Amino acid sequence: MSDTLEQVSSVIVDVLKIDGKGINMDTRFIEDLKADSMDQFFLIDGFSEKFNVSIADEDARNIKTVGDVVKYIDSQKK
Template identity: 70%
Template sequence: MSDTFEDVKTVIAEVLKIDASNLNMETRFIEDLKADSMDQFFLIDGFCEKFGLNISDDDARAIKSVGDAVNYISTHKN
């Protein structure tokens, strides 16, 4: 899972233009990183591209933190 965590952090850093070193599993996109709805869209798109996934809108709405993303990707990637 640590590789997935590092890859998720990389996507977040690229999309939000932030330093990934401060991200942890509890970091929330909206509350902690001040991501807006477009940022969230680009994060999900980045995760789909990086991991070869198709994340449904319903699933995307449930991904609210770094940990949510890591857990979702870990259970859905091939």
Template identity: 75%
Template sequence: MSDTFEQVKAVIMDVMKIDGEGITMETRFVEDLKADSMDQFFLIDGFCEKFNMSISDEDARQIRTVGDAVRYIDAHRG
């Protein structure tokens, strides 16, 4: 797995207070991890902080899976 995936997984584990077992690129934030709107906000905020980048609200709405987050971060970080 990519370094970005491991870092994204670490943010998810911290924000959601879960162990990382079972988190894959296909894991969905809402359906699989039961993230509510506040969790989603804190996840996006955590990704922004971890990767020193900003994610617009419009882009954030398109990030629904772990893989979406990894691909977005890889494509947009400097």
């Protein structure tokens, strides 16, 4: 598991209060993790805080999977 994926998973576990087993790059927030719109807001906020990045609303709307977040964060760190 990549470092970014591991840290993203820890935010997901913290925000959604789940055990985190089975979270991978293909995991979908709505369909697989049952995140509602408020959960998604708190997840984006958590990712922004954890990685010290700003995620624009337009970008946040395009984030559907864990892999989307990992790729976005990795692209912002460069």
